[in-house]
Amino acid sequence: MGNLIKPYGDTIDDGIVQLSFTLPVTNGAKAKKAAEIYANNLKIEDVTIAHAEEIAEGFTYFVIFGKASVSIDYDSVKASEVSTEFYDYYEINSLIKEKINRKVNVVGASIGTDAHTVGIDAIMNMKGYDGDYGLERYPEINATNLGSQVTCEELVESALKNGSDAILVSQTVTQKDAHIRNFTELIELLEAEKIRKQFLVIAGGPRITNDLAIELGYDAGFGAGTVPSQVASYIVTCLVKE
Amino acid sequence: MAQIKLDQEQVKRVKNYAKDIADSVQKNVIDGNSSVSVERTVLRLYGVDGTDEEGTPYPNLIVDKLKEKDLLSKGVSKFFAASMLASKRDAMDTAELICQGNILFGEINEFSRADIESKEIELSKEALKTLDSSRIHKSKKQEKTPLPEQPFKYMIVATGNIYEDRTQAKAAVSSGADIIAVIRSTAQSLLDYVPYGATTEGFGGTFATQENFKIMRKALDEASKKKGTYVRLVNYASGLCMSEIAACAAIEDLDMLLNDSMYGILFRDINKKRTFVDQHFSRLICSRAKILINTGEDNYLTTSDAIENAYTVTSSQLINEAMGKNSLLTDEQLGLGHAFEIDPKVKNGFLFELAHAQLARQLFPDAPLKYMPPTKYKSCDIFFSQCMDSMFNLASVTTGQGIHLCGILTEAIHTPLMQDRFQSLSNVNYIFDTARDLGDEIEFKEDGVIAKRAQTVLNETEEFLKKVNDIGLMEAISEGYFAGIKRLDTGGKGLDGVFLKDSDYSNPILEMLEKEGTING
C-alpha cells in the first residue's frame, strides 16, 4: 500500500512534531492538561508540554512535542511546479532572436490596493534579483513595469496598448484573502472582454504557488525566491511552443 | 559610551547644509502657503468636531464652503469667529448651524474687525490651552508612573478593531512593551479627512480617529498603573491630514506621532508643497503639546540597499532635524529614524550596522533615535528570523538607541499574533539586560571597520547634502535624489488643497505658536 510517510525526528516513522500555540486560559495544571488533550485531538500522541507560560492575563502559550499518528501515502500526493526548461539570460535572448524573431512584450504590476513593489521590481527592473538580471535588462524583451496600486482596468489597457505577450501580476498582502479577490478580478475582466487567451497571465508573490495560480485561472504562478530568468524562461518556452 | 572619532567641523558642515536646506523651504514654500488641512486643524482646535448625517466631518464641510466662496486664502479663522459672534453659541453648535445653512458664513461685514479679531484671539488662546494641558497632563502622569529606561520597547498592534487592539496592547504591555503603536488602516494616509468615532473594521490596521485615540490612551493609563512605568501611545500623522491628526492626538494626550517631513511626498505621492506646509503646522502642535515625533528614514531601506543608501538615511535625518527645529521641536522630541536592514549574507554586516547606528547616535546625541528592526530580509524560517532580531537588539542596546521597534519573528509571514509579540519581547528583554552596559565597556578601534564605515557614510552625506543645497530641496526631489523617486512640484495628491495666503490671511494659532516658541514644563 503506497509509500507511507510521517514526520521524522531521529528515527524513521517516529512521527515527531513540534508545535506552539496559545490557549485563552490561565496557566496551571488544568491548562497544561488541556493543551495535551488538544494535541491528542490533533492526532498527536505521547505529548510533552515542554513549555507553558502565561503571556497575557488569561492566555497561556505552549511549546509541545509529540508523535504524530497520521501517515500519508506519498505516492498519492500531487503538486505542480511551473514545468519548463530553465535557461539563462544569454540563452533566453538568443532563443527569442532565433525562434520568435521579434521583441517579446511584457507588462507587469502590483494590482489592487497592494503597495508592495519590491517583488515585481525584483522580476522586472534592470537590477533583477539575487544576481539574476531583471526583464528590463533583456535586449530582446520590452518590459513595462506599472508599479503598485494599479487597477485591473489600467493593467489590461496597458497590455492591449503595448501588444503584450505576457501580463505579470504581483500580490503581497494576503490578509483577509485580498490577493484572491484581486487575482480573480483581473481574470474576470479579461474573460469579460474576451481577451483572456491573448496573453500569458502570470501570478507571483510570497504566498503564491503554481497550484493556486492555476486554480485562479492563471497560466502559471511563482512564489518566494523566484528569479527573473525563471519567469523569462517560462514565457519564452510558451511563446516558442505557439 | 564608546565613541567613533568624528571630525566635529565636518559634523557642523552637514548640520549647516541641512539648516540651509530647511530654511529655504520654510521661506519659499511654507511661510507663504496654507492648506485645507491646516484650516481644518484650526477649526478642530477651536472646538469643532463631529460629522453630518453622511459622515462628512464638520471641519471639512466648513472649509469646503469657504473654498466654494473663494475666500479660503484669507483663512477660516476670521469667518468662523464671525459666525460664532452671530450665533452666540459654542463652536460645535455654530459648526452645525453653518453646515445646516442656518447661519450666514463667509460674511464678516456685520461685525467690526476688532470684534472679530478679539474673538479669534479668545478662541486661539483656548486652543493653546488645550495643547498646554495635554503637555501638563502627560508630565503629571509621568511623575506618578515614570518613563522606563531607554531603549524604549515599542510594539505594534494592528487588528483593525480598536477593541481587539486594546486587548492586544494590554497583553504586549504585560510582556514588557513601553510604547504601543496602533498601525493605521492601509489607505488612510490618502484620505483627505479624519474618520470619526470608534472603528472596528480596518484593513491591515485600525483607523486613526480621535475616539480610537481616547479608547487606547485610557487602556494604556490602566496598563501603566499596573506596570508602574508610563506606557506611551503612538499613531501616524503622515498623509493628507498631518496637522489635523496632530490636533486630535494632542487633545487625547497621545505621546508620539509618526511625522516625517518627506515621507508622504516620496512614499505616498502626496504633493510636496502640501506636505511641507502641513508638516510645519503639525510639528508646531507637537512641540507645544510635547508629542515626540518619529521620522520614517527606515523606508529608504525597504526599497533600496541598506549599505549603498545609508547616506540617504543620514541626510534625511539631518533634514528632519533642521525642519523640526524650525517647527520648534526640541532634541528630546526628535525620534529620528533608521533601520537594521543590511542583507544578512553580507560579511561583517553587523559591524556596518553598528557603524550606522553609532553614527546616528553621535550626530544626534540628545535625540531618542527610532531604530527599526530587520524586515526586508526576514526569513519565513521563524527561528532564523529570531536570530536576526537578537543581533538587532544587541546593536540597539550597545549603541544606546532611544525608541526600539521590536522585531517580530513572523515578520515575513503575517501581522503579529499575541505569541509572536511575547517571543519578540522575551528576546529584547533578555538581550537588553544581559548586554545593558556593553556600550560603556567597549571602544571602537580607530581606523577599524566600524569607524571607517561611519566616516564613509558621513562623507557621502556631506557630498549629497551639498548637492541638494545647491539646487534646493524642491528641485532635488523633482530630480529623484531621494530613494530614486521623482516627484514634481505640480504632481502628487492634495495640491488643489494648497493655497497662497492673502495679505489679509489670519491664523492666530499658528502665529502664537511661532511667536511664543518652545515651551517646557
Ligand code: B12
Ligand atoms: C517592504 C515591505 C513594505 C514596504 C513596501 C515598499 C515597496 N515599495 O514595496 C512598505 C513599508 C510600504 C509596506 C507597507 C505595508 N505592508 Co509591508 N512589508 C514589507 C516587507 C518588509 C518586505 C516585502 C519585500 O519587499 N520582500 C522582498 C521581495 C523581493 O520579495 P517578494 O515580494 O516575495 O517577491 C519575490 C517573490 O514573491 C516573487 N514575486 C513577487 N511578485 C511577483 C510577481 C510575478 C509576476 C512573479 C513571476 C514573481 C513575483 O519574486 C520576488 C523575487 O523572488 C514584508 C515582510 C517580509 N519580510 O516579507 C512586509 C509585509 C509584506 N507587509 C505587510 C503589511 C500588512 C503591510 C501594510 C498593509 C501595513 C499597513 N497596515 O500599512 C502596508 C501595505 C500598504 C498597502 N496598501 O499595500 C505584511 C503582509 C501580511 C499579509 N500576509 O497580508 C508583511 C508580511 C509584514 C507583516 N508581517 O505584517 N510594506
